[in-house]
Amino acid sequence: MYAAIAEDECSLSQIDFDAYLAESRTLALDEIRRFVRDDSPFGAVLYDLVMDYPLRPAKGLRPALCLATCRALGGSISAALPSAAVLELYHNAFLIHDDVEDGSESRRGGRTLHAVHGASVAVNVGDAMLALAMGPLLDNVRLVGLGKALRVLQAIAQMARRTAEGQALELMWAREGASSLEDEEYVRLAESKTALYSFVTPITVGAILGGATPTQIEALGEVGRRLGVAFQIQDDLLNLMGEDEAYGKERYGDLWEGKHTLALAHMLRHAPLDRRAQAESILRKRRAPPRSTALGRVLALVERLAAEGEMSAGARRELAEGLQNVESCDAKTFGDVEFLFEQIVAQRSIEYARRVSADYAREAAASFRCLSAELPASVHRQFLWSLIDFAVHRDW
Amino acid sequence: MYAAIAEDECSLSQIDFDAYLAESRTLALDEIRRFVRDDSPFGAVLYDLVMDYPLRPAKGLRPALCLATCRALGGSISAALPSAAVLELYHNAFLIHDDVEDGSESRRGGRTLHAVHGASVAVNVGDAMLALAMGPLLDNVRLVGLGKALRVLQAIAQMARRTAEGQALELMWAREGASSLEDEEYVRLAESKTALYSFVTPITVGAILGGATPTQIEALGEVGRRLGVAFQIQDDLLNLMGEDEAYGKERYGDLWEGKHTLALAHMLRHAPLDRRAQAESILRKRRAPPRSTALGRVLALVERLAAEGEMSAGARRELAEGLQNVESCDAKTFGDVEFLFEQIVAQRSIEYARRVSADYAREAAASFRCLSAELPASVHRQFLWSLIDFAVHRDW
Numbered sequence: 001m002y003a004a005i006a007e008d009e010c011s012l013s014q015i016d017f018d019a020y021l022a023e024s025r026t027l028a029l030d031e032i033r034r035f036v037r038d039d040s041p042f043g044a045v046l047y048d049l050v051m052d053y054p055l056r057p058a059k060g061l062r063p064a065l066c067l068a069t070c071r072a073l074g075g076s077i078s079a080a081l082p083s084a085a086v087l088e089l090y091h092n093a094f095l096i097h098d099d100v101e102d103g104s105e106s107r108r109g110g111r112t113l114h115a116v117h118g119a120s121v122a123v124n125v126g127d128a129m130l131a132l133a134m135g136p137l138l139d140n141v142r143l144v145g146l147g148k149a150l151r152v153l154q155a156i157a158q159m160a161r162r163t164a165e166g167q168a169l170e171l172m173w174a175r176e177g178a179s180s181l182e183d184e185e186y187v188r189l190a191e192s193k194t195a196l197y198s199f200v201t202p203i204t205v206g207a208i209l210g211g212a213t214p215t216q217i218e219a220l221g222e223v224g225r226r227l228g229v230a231f232q233i234q235d236d237l238l239n240l241m242g243e244d245e246a247y248g249k250e251r252y253g254d255l256w257e258g259k260h261t262l263a264l265a266h267m268l269r270h271a272p273l274d275r276r277a278q279a280e281s282i283l284r285k286r287r288a289p290p291r292s293t294a295l296g297r298v299l300a301l302v303e304r305l306a307a308e309g310e311m312s313a314g315a316r317r318e319l320a321e322g323l324q325n326v327e328s329c330d331a332k333t334f335g336d337v338e339f340l341f342e343q344i345v346a347q348r349s350i351e352y353a354r355r356v357s358a359d360y361a362r363e364a365a366a367s368f369r370c371l372s373a374e375l376p377a378s379v380h381r382q383f384l385w386s387l388i389d390f391a392v393h394r395d396w
Numbered sequence: 397m398y399a400a401i402a403e404d405e406c407s408l409s410q411i412d413f414d415a416y417l418a419e420s421r422t423l424a425l426d427e428i429r430r431f432v433r434d435d436s437p438f439g440a441v442l443y444d445l446v447m448d449y450p451l452r453p454a455k456g457l458r459p460a461l462c463l464a465t466c467r468a469l470g471g472s473i474s475a476a477l478p479s480a481a482v483l484e485l486y487h488n489a490f491l492i493h494d495d496v497e498d499g500s501e502s503r504r505g506g507r508t509l510h511a512v513h514g515a516s517v518a519v520n521v522g523d524a525m526l527a528l529a530m531g532p533l534l535d536n537v538r539l540v541g542l543g544k545a546l547r548v549l550q551a552i553a554q555m556a557r558r559t560a561e562g563q564a565l566e567l568m569w570a571r572e573g574a575s576s577l578e579d580e581e582y583v584r585l586a587e588s589k590t591a592l593y594s595f596v597t598p599i600t601v602g603a604i605l606g607g608a609t610p611t612q613i614e615a616l617g618e619v620g621r622r623l624g625v626a627f628q629i630q631d632d633l634l635n636l637m638g639e640d641e642a643y644g645k646e647r648y649g650d651l652w653e654g655k656h657t658l659a660l661a662h663m664l665r666h667a668p669l670d671r672r673a674q675a676e677s678i679l680r681k682r683r684a685p686p687r688s689t690a691l692g693r694v695l696a697l698v699e700r701l702a703a704e705g706e707m708s709a710g711a712r713r714e715l716a717e718g719l720q721n722v723e724s725c726d727a728k729t730f731g732d733v734e735f736l737f738e739q740i741v742a743q744r745s746i747e748y749a750r751r752v753s754a755d756y757a758r759e760a761a762a763s764f765r766c767l768s769a770e771l772p773a774s775v776h777r778q779f780l781w782s783l784i785d786f787a788v789h790r791d792w
Contacts (some may be wrong), residue, residue: 005648014740017705026570026697040764045564045565045567046560046561046564046565049564064751075677076481097519097520099515100515100516100519100520101515101517101520102516103516118571119497119515120497120498121497121564121567122564123493123496123497123519124497124567125560125564126492126523127493127526127559127560127563128557128560128561128564130523130526130556131556131557131560132557134552134553134557136557138549138550138553140544146542150534150537153530153534154534156530156565156773157527157530157531157534159525159601160523160526160530161524161531162522162528163523163527164442164521164523164524164527165442165524167520167782168441168442168517168520168521168524169441169442170596171441171516171517171520172441175514185546221454227765248696254525258409297401297718298715298718298719299717301714301715302715305707305708305711310707310708310711311701311706311707311708312436312706312707313712313760314706315706315707319694319697319701319715321700322693322694323694343597360423368408383767
């Protein structure tokens, strides 16, 4: 397979690939620091938090894609760097808001911003990042000229809009526990949300700034769309199977949230009727709220009073049941989530999702092969090849 | 006083003033509908919610200020309308996120968006509105030319950034229950947040699009800054004294949130030491969480079990106390909020805040009088005069 995809191209070694990512990320972070500098009397309460997520361990895929595309076309780093940094800033703003919206507890090996500082602060920090992103995009007019600057602004405006649309749909699915989900709907969401904002837009922005022709921009965007769907499916699978530490997010987080994935939809389509009904009823439940300390104390108090003979055994049982409802009424239990996972394994839905992902990755490779001849040989073109190669051959 | 401010100017009658506001708002809403139109397969789950706040009863002050300033300078409605609509959209996005951040329950005579649909949906709807706002600002390049379009974009980017900075400061104050607050700090926040985004930016954007000179833009912005501070102080006072229904927000909401206002800071500076200490300890408490139904059922269960002799009187008392902590640990009570209000009344802090507000409004009037001669007589100039006049003579 590898030879068929990249017969005229050497992928980067893992070391060189990682170094390329790391260098792009360092460049983007320095650039973000430059425009997040605190020149406001109110900045101290805000800008440390703005830098929190960007400075946590991360691959920095989006700035790397933007810079590599621009440079593969013969463009300069300086032309693309502010826009690459903006893409990373947008990404981190979306992560903060997504974590609030999903009630997630951990992100990139640490506690989520809202878990540490509260949802109020987290929502506002995300808003500040979206506002900060506008400055460099306007400065692009001086840096790269009006035409390119406006096309970049339009690409990013469209990305922001369609990401919010995709998030709205996902939240609705999570709330309603939608069950008759077809693969086409999942793919449309993955295209509209992940692919557009993690792949298509970084590549498109890099292509605009690298001076690509409209045909090239269109074709590169198409590579990004297919690659993005492949990566989203793989990301969903990591959520099912990865270890917390390596993954940096909460394992089974998608099942706790009731997020619809290709594997879940496949399982629901193929599970026996009774199991499907049980799975659907679990998906309609809320995510479990965090355990309240005060409530824990009352539970302990009930036990003590019962032990001291201050209440009857019947009263103790009734109270314990009632208090359980305070904490977890209609909320998923760990057993519920395990049940969903077992059904997914039983229906071989993980293998199914892997096959679909591989199909998209191979389509991306085929599209990029057609384009590749128009790009001069360079480490940047090699980096793009390697990323596609990685999606095709990702090690499970 | 009135004659001294506007000796060469007739203010609009209340009817004409209201009609001017209503007409501007209708124009802005039609324009918002035009660019919020649902051309996405995911739109149905999102765009009805985007229109929710804008369609609720509201004055529409920001689009009116923008349109009036542009037209007072001889500019056309069509030049300013998309930008005026964007300002209204931004305002509503901020309201949605602010309501989430402050945990507010009512807004414009209805329940807040997050109270009805949950914080997840509300955060995302706000993000969608911020994303939607970019389209018309980019289309401005075709509508009014590159120079004006970029200056409008810069004004709005600065507004978004400084609004987030101001919100960060306010959230920190609310969390820490800051006590040694001087008026200068309050005014700096009011300038940076409310004045900039409700007055300075709408006026500046209108002035840019109306073809004002840089000197005129600067001077008009200064009028907006002073007027904005006057209005913010008056808005805080309405929160203390207004009726829920007429006000459209929750009365005492600022005290529940522990928001620092001029009246609160004045009271803290002048109250006897013991009362000041008590007030500060109340301000450090959290806002009361909504009463949980499940918890109410447990409380009723305890009463029933005690009545049936299933537990001792001592056990009932201990449990009732413990359960009270589950609901309201470290949260403000209604009595706490009443205490704060009584101290504000006792220190005549409301009268003090009114005087400061009137000073700012008179400064705004003086600045506008200097400018007014440069603007031809028109209903638009009259509208701006009337607004300043309203701030000076607002009926308490």
